[in-house]
Amino acid sequence: MRFSLRQIKYFAATAELGQISRAAVELSVSQSAVTISIRDLEEGLGYKLFIRQSHGMELTDNGRHFLTRAYAILAAVDDARNMPQEIAPVSGELTLAATYTVMGYFLPDHLQRLSLLYPALRIRMLELDRDTIESGLLAQNYDMAMLLTSNVRNPAIQTETLFSSQRRLWVSPQHRFAAKRQVSFADIAQEPFIMLTVDEAADSALRYWHLHGFEPNVALNTKSIEAVRSLVANDLGVAILSDMVYRPWSLEGKRIETIKPVESIPSMNVGLAWRADASMSPAMNTVRQYFKQRYLDPQNPHGSSHR
Structure with a gap:
């Protein structure tokens, strides 16, 4: 074979x-x-x-x-x-905080790669909300963070966006929108909307809904991405979420389709954060350079997308 x-x-x-x-x-x-x-x-x-x-x-x-x-x-x-050309021995410990979405849908694969590349580097992980992460970085409780950089508010926090994940409309294959290439917010507003609330997703969603002059017809607020996936796949509503958390099937094995709305929607930006006046330790520099090489290196053909 x-x-x-x-x-x-x-x-x-x-x-x-x-x-x-x-x-x-x-x-x-x-x-x-x-x-x-x-x-x-x-x-x-x-x-x-x-x-x-x-x-x-x-x-x-x-x-x-x-x-x-x-x-x-x-x-x-x-x-x-993406194997680094030269791998210098790095040891030490780094405390890395991450928000729920980043922890669940982005970091695990990279943590495994980092452990293989730098076995003497110990990364201590914490899952926290953005407010706690920002205050913890300023208080020097954590060295760095991986979060949605588009949500960071404090100017004393330095951020470095690694990639932007496009937001799209999620529908079931049976939905009346499924055969369309694009759908307007005026049309989406008529459908039951499943609103994800984790990691300030609802706040972000309402900002771009209101920007286009519409209000979502919220049928359910939920912190569970899997609940959104299952409800959409069972044709009980629609949702708008990023490609990073998209999977083609629900837990029941039912399919989910995506459509690009007519109106523009801000992407979900993911990246690193640290206290602006912090001194970069060798461990911090190693983690930063690892992600920069994978996502910001112009010679890396996979650096501009993540799905």
């Missing part, structure tokens, strides 16, 4: 986006290239990865299992590409 990295990339993109046409656009290739790649991959594996439906491509049980392995392969290749 042989398969190529290109086949894995095309398969993963189709699984995430649910349609060969959308995967082709995302990958900047022809639809036929994606179709042929998936067909050859299925033939090589000896089983079907997708069920072809009228609304798009739905993963089979084998397809779901293979997707987990595909992600592991792509992550390993990404690690190899």
Whole structure:
């Protein structure tokens, strides 16, 4: 059984986006290239990865299992590409605070990589809200933080945004919006809206809703991203959330589609923060340079997106 990295990339993109046409656009290739790649991959594996439906491509049980392995392969290749050219020995301890969203949907993978690259560096993690993080940085309780830099208010806190995650409308495949390429806030305002409240998400949402002169028809406020995912997938409402927390399926295995609203929505910015007048320790510099290389290095083709 042989398969190529290109086949894995095309398969993963189709699984995430649910349609060969959308995967082709995302990958900047022809639809036929994606179709042929998936067909050859299925033939090589000896089983079907997708069920072809009228609304798009739905993963089979084998397809779901293979997707987990595909992600592991792509992550390993990404690690190899981003391996620092020179790894200087670094030791010591660093206290890194993080907000809920960043801790759950961004940091774990990077913490593992840092532990492999710098085994003598001990990173002590704390999950806290933004207000606590800001006051803790100023009081020197924590060395650095990883949070939504777009939410930081205190000018005494230095921030460095690593990437911006696009916010999109989430709907079920059965929703009347699912067949549309774009939807306006006037249309979204007529639908039951599932409002995420964790990490000041509701405050951020209301700012861009009010900017466009509309009010969401909130059916439920919840701190649980998985609750939002399940309610949307079961066609009980819609939501607007960032690509960083997007997954194509709910816990029940039901699909979620995304649509770009007509009106502009501010991205969710993620990055590092520290006290502006703090002296950078070797451990702090190591962590900062690791993230800068992965996300801000112009030679890194994966640095400008995160999904």
